[in-house]
Amino acid sequence: MKYKTALMKLMEVTYGKPIEELLVGTGVEVAQMLGVNQATVSRWKERVALMEEIKRLQDDSKFSR
16 A cells, blocks of 8 residues: 655655654654654654554454454
8 A cells, every 4th residue: 555655755765764763753853854844744644643543454354354
């Protein structure tokens, strides 16, 4: 399932870490570190959280069958 934007992938390559690790911290801290605005960080965090929840639900449904 595709959820990473081109800019998210660029940040992963640039910093050598998965975006999930790069997004740890406050929006202000992360935005300053990555050189993007806080709104971008907020959208990325929402995207990552949503995908983690979808993955968790899919894993739960596999075990409940």
